[in-house]
Amino acid sequence: MQPQVYTQTRAVDRSESAKVLRNTYALLAMTVLFSAFTAGIAMATGMGRGMGLICSIAAIALVWFVLPRTANSAAGVGVVFAFTGLLGASIGPLLNHYLGMASGGQVVMQALGTTALIFFALSAYVLTTRKDFSFMGGFLFVGLIAVLVCAIGMMIASFFGVYMPIAQVALSGVIALLFSGFILYDTSRIVHGGETNYLMATTSLYLNILNLFTSLLHIFGFASDD
Secondary structure, three states: OHHHHHHHHHHHHHHHHHHHHHHHHHHHHHHHHHHHHHHHHHHHOOOOHHHHHHHHHHHHHHHHHHHHHHOOOOHHHHHHHHHHHHHHHHOHHHHHHHHOOOOHHHHHHHHHHHHHHHHHHHHHHHHHHOOOOHHHHHHHHHHHHHHHHHHHHHHHHHHOOOOOHHHHHHHHHHHHHHHHHHHHHHHHHHHOOOOOOHHHHHHHHHHHHHHHHHHHHHHHHHHOOO
């Protein structure tokens, strides 16, 4: 009797995780399209970097203070769209910067295509093998802290007129690897029932994709001598 109960429980768990996964990918697709739309508006209106920074801060405030309180309600869907829309708008100035260069269009398309390829490949790997990547959590968290410290250090250095382009590209490479790891980790959490809220899961995967894209944008931009 006990093995039968255990089998039924596992079947229910897998069914629930599959439902969360479907909802997550559906919402992720919609929010990516919505953020592309808001990025297009920001580009068309010539949004400056200062306003882009304000959008980023507003998005962070939403995901830290509002989403946790609304993640289990219909209002949470609106918060996720607002969050991704603001972040989409925030990268408008960055996209305009690269598109204004000689090979800017090629750089943006390379970054976009590579981001999509990495995301789908890593997601497919987790979904087909069903490997548990929860062991990466501590390592990824430490890596994220280290990246933030380095980024702040470079910002302070640039404030005093010290620019380190090679170091910035190297940091972008580390960020790309780090958020590739987060894609494995977050997808694995959904598959194995570690994340049961599809709004929170969508937010995590969206951030992974966005950070991967911007880091690749810097790398390809540097490689093209722009």
